[in-house]
Amino acid sequence: MEFSPPLQPATLIQRYKRFLADVVTPAGETLTIHCPNTGAMTGCATPGDTVWYSTSENSKRKYPHTWELSQTQQGAFICVNTLRANTLTREAIAQNLLPELTGYNSLKSEVKYGAERSRIDFLLQADDRRNCYIEVKSVTLAEKANGFFPDAVTLRGQKHLRELMSVAANGDRAVILFAVLHSAVEHFSPARHIDEKYARLLNEAHHQGVEVLAYKAELSTRGLTLRLPLPFTL
DNA sequence: GGAGTTAGCACAGTATGGAT
């Protein structure tokens, strides 16, 4: 996906109230922008970092600007807009950039499934294949070149893994796709030091047939594309 | 119009500890 109009840079003053952040533009103007990430954003919201924001056409918005990327002082780009992970995955599947997920002729999103009635991010279907359920997680937490998920204890994430295990048990394909949205990351693993239970459950899911994929996005202030397979350890 | 997203806040309730 391309950012149009192009993103604008600013310097982060602080993030606060979960959805808001104050930044100062190169011209010295202080702006309040919308922060589309409710997570902990560890390492992505350090005061003084450069943030890149988009501008919405929607006149009803109280704050027309949306925080899209963070640029750390080491120069790494991180996409903090959690909505992008799904957009990028959809585009990547449609453009056949993910070899494991090609050959289907129908792509649906937000389909209800499983015993706990979760909504799956994507359902791929074809006449001659098993249904393929895909749950997308965005990875923004990094230590050096190692990317981690989750960045905080996630009961919801654990629920999604249980649902995927039951999908696999029913004979369908179950895929968890970690979309790495951090340019410095070269390797992925679950954040055992943050949510040990999630890490164990991911391992169990993997052994029970849930496919694990990790792809990294090419990130720039012009746009994002999910296309680079990443090695991971579970 | 409703779901989804989660830290922070107010508030209520419970626990602890020091002073009398």
Add this chain to the structure above:
DNA sequence: ATCCATACTGTGCTAACTCC
């Protein structure tokens, strides 16, 4: 034993926006 101040825990609500 009683009182008050403080500390902690748990619950429920809120924030702004996008997408279905």
